[in-house]
Amino acid sequence: MQKDYKGIANISGPLMLVENVEGVKFGELAEIKLTDGTIRNGEVLEVQGNKALVQVFEGTTGIDAQNTKTRFLGRGIEMYLSEDILGKIFTGLGKPRSENDRIIPEKKMDISGAPINPFARDYPNEFIQTGISAIDGLNTLVRGQKLPIFSGSGLPHNKLAAQIARQSTVLGKEEDFAVVFVAMGITFEESQFFIEDFRSTGALSRSVLVLNLADDPAIERIATPRVGLTCAEYLAFEKDTHVLVILTDMTNYCEALREVSAARKEIPGRRGYPGYLYTDLASIYERAGKIKNKNGSITLIPILSMPEDDKTHPIPDLTGYITEGQIILSRSLNKKKVSPPIDALPSLSRLKDKGIGEGKTREDHADLFNQLYAAYARGKEVQELAVILGEAALTDIDKIYYKFAEEFESRYISQDEYENRSIEETLDLGWELLSIFPKDRLKRVRDEYLEKYFSKFKKEEDQ
Amino acid sequence: MNDNKTGKIEKVAGPLVVANNMSGARMYDVVHVSDKRLMGEVIELKGDLASIQVYEETGGIGVGEPVYTTGESLTVELGPGLMEAIYDGTQRPLDTLYEKAGDFITRGLRVTALDREKKWKFEATAEQGDAVHTGDFLGYVEETPLIKHFIMVPEGIQGTIKSIKSGEFTIEKTIAVVETDNGDKDLTMMQKWPVRKPRPFCKKLAPREPLYTGQRVIDTFFPIAKGGTACVPGPFGSGKTVIQHQLAKWAHAEVIVYIGCGERGNEMTDVLLEFPELIDPTTGQPLMKRTVLIANTSNMPVAAREASVYTGITIAEYFRDMGYSVALMADSTSRWAEAMREMSGRLEEMPGEEGYPAYLGSRIASFYERAGRVSCLSEKKDRVGALSVIGAVSPPGGDLSDPVVQATLRVVKVFWSLESNLAYSRHFPAISWLNSYSLYTDNLKEHIEEKVGEDFLNLQTESMRILEEESELEEVVRLVGIDALSASDRLTLLIARLLREDFLHQNAFHDVDTSTPISKQYKMLKTIHYFNQQAKDYLNRGADINDIENMDILDKIARMRYVKEEDQIEQIQNDIDSEISSLTGE
Ligand SMILES: Nc1ncnc2c1ncn2[C@@H]1O[C@H](COP(=O)(O)OP(=O)(O)O)[C@@H](O)[C@H]1O
Ligand SMILES: [Mg+2]
Numbered sequence A: 001m002q003k004d005y006k007g008i009a010n011i012s013g014p015l016m017l018v019e020n021v022e023g024v025k026f027g028e029l030a031e032i033k034l035t036d037g038t039i040r041n042g043e044v045l046e047v048q049g050n051k052a053l054v055q056v057f058e059g060t061t062g063i064d065a066q067n068t069k070t071r072f073l074g075r076g077i078e079m080y081l082s083e084d085i086l087g088k089i090f091t092g093l094g095k096p097r098s099e100n101d102r103i104i105p106e107k108k109m110d111i112s113g114a115p116i117n118p119f120a121r122d123y124p125n126e127f128i129q130t131g132i133s134a135i136d137g138l139n140t141l142v143r144g145q146k147l148p149i150f151s152g153s154g155l156p157h158n159k160l161a162a163q164i165a166r167q168s169t170v171l172g173k174e175e176d177f178a179v180v181f182v183a184m185g186i187t188f189e190e191s192q193f194f195i196e197d198f199r200s201t202g203a204l205s206r207s208v209l210v211l212n213l214a215d216d217p218a219i220e221r222i223a224t225p226r227v228g229l230t231c232a233e234y235l236a237f238e239k240d241t242h243v244l245v246i247l248t249d250m251t252n253y254c255e256a257l258r259e260v261s262a263a264r265k266e267i268p269g270r271r272g273y274p275g276y277l278y279t280d281l282a283s284i285y286e287r288a289g290k291i292k293n294k295n296g297s298i299t300l301i302p303i304l305s306m307p308e309d310d311k312t313h314p315i316p317d318l319t320g321y322i323t324e325g326q327i328i329l330s331r332s333l334n335k336k337k338v339s340p341p342i343d344a345l346p347s348l349s350r351l352k353d354k355g356i357g358e359g360k361t362r363e364d365h366a367d368l369f370n371q372l373y374a375a376y377a378r379g380k381e382v383q384e385l386a387v388i389l390g391e392a393a394l395t396d397i398d399k400i401y402y403k404f405a406e407e408f409e410s411r412y413i414s415q416d417e418y419e420n421r422s423i424e425e426t427l428d429l430g431w432e433l434l435s436i437f438p439k440d441r442l443k444r445v446r447d448e449y450l451e452k453y454f455s456k457f458k459k460e461e462d463q
Numbered sequence B: 001m002n003d004n005k006t007g008k009i010e011k012v013a014g015p016l017v018v019a020n021n022m023s024g025a026r027m028y029d030v031v032h033v034s035d036k037r038l039m040g041e042v043i044e045l046k047g048d049l050a051s052i053q054v055y056e057e058t059g060g061i062g063v064g065e066p067v068y069t070t071g072e073s074l075t076v077e078l079g080p081g082l083m084e085a086i087y088d089g090t091q092r093p094l095d096t097l098y099e100k101a102g103d104f105i106t107r108g109l110r111v112t113a114l115d116r117e118k119k120w121k122f123e124a125t126a127e128q129g130d131a132v133h134t135g136d137f138l139g140y141v142e143e144t145p146l147i148k149h150f151i152m153v154p155e156g157i158q159g160t161i162k163s164i165k166s167g168e169f170t171i172e173k174t175i176a177v178v179e180t181d182n183g184d185k186d187l188t189m190m191q192k193w194p195v196r197k198p199r200p201f202c203k204k205l206a207p208r209e210p211l212y213t214g215q216r217v218i219d220t221f222f223p224i225a226k227g228g229t230a231c232v233p234g235p236f237g238s239g240k241t242v243i244q245h246q247l248a249k250w251a252h253a254e255v256i257v258y259i260g261c262g263e264r265g266n267e268m269t270d271v272l273l274e275f276p277e278l279i280d281p282t283t284g285q286p287l288m289k290r291t292v293l294i295a296n297t298s299n300m301p302v303a304a305r306e307a308s309v310y311t312g313i314t315i316a317e318y319f320r321d322m323g324y325s326v327a328l329m330a331d332s333t334s335r336w337a338e339a340m341r342e343m344s345g346r347l348e349e350m351p352g353e354e355g356y357p358a359y360l361g362s363r364i365a366s367f368y369e370r371a372g373r374v375s376c377l378s379e380k381k382d383r384v385g386a387l388s389v390i391g392a393v394s395p396p397g398g399d400l401s402d403p404v405v406q407a408t409l410r411v412v413k414v415f416w417s418l419e420s421n422l423a424y425s426r427h428f429p430a431i432s433w434l435n436s437y438s439l440y441t442d443n444l445k446e447h448i449e450e451k452v453g454e455d456f457l458n459l460q461t462e463s464m465r466i467l468e469e470e471s472e473l474e475e476v477v478r479l480v481g482i483d484a485l486s487a488s489d490r491l492t493l494l495i496a497r498l499l500r501e502d503f504l505h506q507n508a509f510h511d512v513d514t515s516t517p518i519s520k521q522y523k524m525l526k527t528i529h530y531f532n533q534q535a536k537d538y539l540n541r542g543a544d545i546n547d548i549e550n551m552d553i554l555d556k557i558a559r560m561r562y563v564k565e566e567d568q569i570e571q572i573q574n575d576i577d578s579e580i581s582s583l584t585g586e
Helices: A157-167 A188-201 A224-238 A250-263 A277-285 A314-322 A331-335 A365-389 A396-413 A423-434 A447-457 B094-101 B216-221 B240-250 B265-274 B302-321 B333-346 B360-368 B403-409 B420-424 B441-451 B456-480 B487-504 B518-540 B545-549 B553-558 B566-585
Strands: A004-006 A010-012 A015-018 A029-033 A039-048 A051-056 A069-072 A078-081 A089-091 A107-110 A149-151 A177-186 A207-213 A242-248 A297-305 A325-328 B006-013 B016-020 B029-033 B038-046 B049-054 B066-073 B075-078 B120-124 B137-142 B148-152 B159-164 B167-169 B176-180 B183-187 B191-194 B203-205 B229-233 B255-261 B291-296 B325-331 B372-375 B384-393
Touching: A029 A051, A078 A224, A107 A224, A149 A157, A149 A314, A157 A188, A157 A242, A157 A297, A177 A188, A177 A224, A177 A250, A188 A207, A207 A224, A224 A242, A224 A250, A224 A277, A224 A297, A242 A250, A250 A277, A250 A297, A250 A314, A277 A297, A277 A314, A277 B333, A297 A314, A314 A325, A365 A396, A365 A423, A365 A447, A365 B456, A396 A423, A423 A447, B016 B029, B029 B049, B038 B302, B049 B302, B075 B302, B137 B159, B216 B456, B216 B487, B216 B518, B229 B240, B229 B403, B240 B255, B240 B265, B240 B325, B240 B384, B255 B265, B255 B302, B255 B333, B265 B291, B291 B302, B302 B325, B302 B333, B302 B384, B333 B360, B333 B384, B333 B403, B360 B384, B360 B403, B384 B403, B441 B456, B456 B487, B456 B518, B487 B518, B487 B545, B487 B553, B518 B545, B518 B553, B518 B566, B553 B566
Parallel strands: A089 A207, A149 A297, A149 A325, A177 A207, A177 A242, A242 A297, B229 B384, B255 B291, B255 B325, B325 B384
Antiparallel strands: A004 A069, A010 A015, A015 A051, A029 A039, A029 A069, A039 A051, A039 B006, A078 A107, B006 B016, B006 B066, B016 B049, B029 B038, B029 B066, B038 B049, B075 B191, B120 B137, B120 B167, B137 B148, B159 B176, B176 B183, B203 B372, B372 B384
């Protein structure tokens, strides 16, 4: 029999302390009944003696210390699941957003999940063609990868994420796929942009939407990504589906976490974020992946806005330490009308090495990729030099690097929102751009590939 | 398990549990929390209250539940079966957990670290009547084609062998009986050791030999010694993990212990899938056959992450005690430090810098102190073992003023400084040649000059001088343009570029380039310097620097790294001569 505890000893920020409790467990879900009859949800953060510290997802505003009743449910937060979650919309706590979103559950799962045994993992190595050169060619995404987009306010990360969701395919495969879209504190318009985009491509019926919008309770955001990932795990590992999860905006998630930590008066880590932020983020991001002997997979694209465009801010920094690379958007490229404004040099896909090459993309991909990077890096240095010394002072070879960097940005990185380039097109475009160099400058490429590909694009007269 | 005493939970806050009625417990005792039997360790005692760090998730645990003491500290099992294993931070075998519980790690599962059923073929080398002391060999098991697993007399035992037999045994079966002053002792092939206590040795010796890694920038410029310590700090994406993997693959050590401490699950999978396929060039055997893995990834419980480095280093010491050269990689020690910080915060200890506990520095120092080249414990003292420790450090934002970096730099002797700018231009390994250092050069001088080449260290010094000069010249170019440079400065820039692009740069994912024997490194360096000499000469004879910059031979020099046959590299010097003479001849 579950007992109601009347009254609250202490309320501070999103936390409340309930006294004289018995048998309350760490991590347990609490139901808080306000005097007007509304119900709020909470989670036990700490139990000590006969006291339980509860974090209230909907906030503590309006909670009356004397008459509020708290009941502990003896379980964690659970998500009710069946394949019918596809096409449905849930709240940030995993409840149906409307009557239409109710399902008849087949099972329920605790949203905290459990760590995947590293021994059970299967290494992600299937190339996903996104049709975006700056990703496919340079920061190749593979199935089961976690690859975040580091962005900033006003940058077109949503367009990029929607384009990835729209165009992603694994070549030569027709398999069940689904999108789990998780919104944390983004605006109604932003979420509507995604929903419309999914609708227009017909992906909506294959999507699960978990929405905590800007005007929804902030603390609820702590549960939101876990709700989404629980849906994803169910679809991927029990229903053999390839799931793409988009989490946006992780910065809002981290802020909710910081708020709770501050209310608990914990010793803050960098910039006021809790010292366990790394571990906490890992418990979200590491839920992506592939498992041996399972047909499904979870590919994760978290989006986060970097406060002050600062990559060393704890949120992008700790994210980058956990995820398998990062796609970084740049404000200066955006100003130059490079779109998507992907900053190629600091962007990285750590899993590309096993997802590219013969039989996956093309034999020359790795060498070509290294060469493009090296040339672009040198080109950017030369551009900086030119700012100081003037273009005229550059050596002949540096002038070529200069031109290369410009073309690379305007033709390779830039592409239309609806342009879907095949991997062949992306690779050939790379060779075409490199063809302005003399052959002996291309040290990162094996001779055989130079013979085979470089000669194809090198104009007769310069050879 | 002997549950001698029971306490009661008074508080649960994440991985920290406080229990009362614990007056019999000792610091670092292992306890079992609640009837779910979650494993934990006592990390603070106040009166009859014990603070316990719990190695498994504590969700669903509440006040009033029991805590069982075991009277034992956190130990590892040492014996045949360690090789090729993959363990979590408290030495639970992940493959067994997978068989028992499936894809996800569930709680309260107790499995033994070493297989109790498997029989090993024990070959006795000691004989009945032999007087034996701690550390003496009783015999061995051919654990893998690469590792003879010696069975040693455990600590505290000294006496005469009463009986000993070769044959097939499980690790719990008696293989020898030793008559001691305290009666007869039955010895098995397994021993246990508390992880927080360094295993004893006879004495520490100064490191003398390099631990070659096949990585040119390391072996040539910033070498680590067998028994030495090194750290690799750098921001994310700068190549820490790839370097650690490269060392685990190609380091000339006999045993590798690789600790994935609070990092990515897929990186461990990578090792698990790749190492059995990779063949060690010297032995022709899969690299996995000399490797032990500890994987406590970032999403696994944080307290077990804290324990993982100790579990790993104790296993490494055990193989060192057999006289092996062991190399241990920990990726990343920052995650270990963060686990300490998290527990310390929950204990409400007085925080030091950045919230890390005040004892951070001493914990890091005592961890690296467990490395070393030692004369192993045994009666004859005739074995030398070495344990080299290489730790990755992941400072926030790559900022080297981070307390973990600073505490580490105070104790380690080699610093490989990773730089994001190098990584951005895909110059890998992104080890800065200007900021890194090795304090072993003096120790290793004699060995290198004798075994590699008398002029090797001169070549190395000269190369470093050229690279330093390059960075000064680049400053000039940045201010006034390349035209301001003299021809000889331009040559310096060219040579520096060859050193950077054709020697220091090394692609971990290229079949040949991935590892370079030291003899080949020497030849490559010699060739570049030979070119430098000849080009200088040629310049002095009035040549145009532009012609030198466009010589065909540069292409051959650039491809040395991909060439397996070392005599082809020696050949290049002749090609340099002939190209120059054909240029001057016309
Ligand atoms: N020696 C190398 N050769 C080729 N690529 C490398 C090398 N070192 C690093 N990389 C590239 O850099 C990426 C990041 O390296 P990693 O070791 O994972 O960084 P960190 O551990 O510092 O975050 C790798 O995925 C790989 O693409
Ligand atoms: Mg790493």
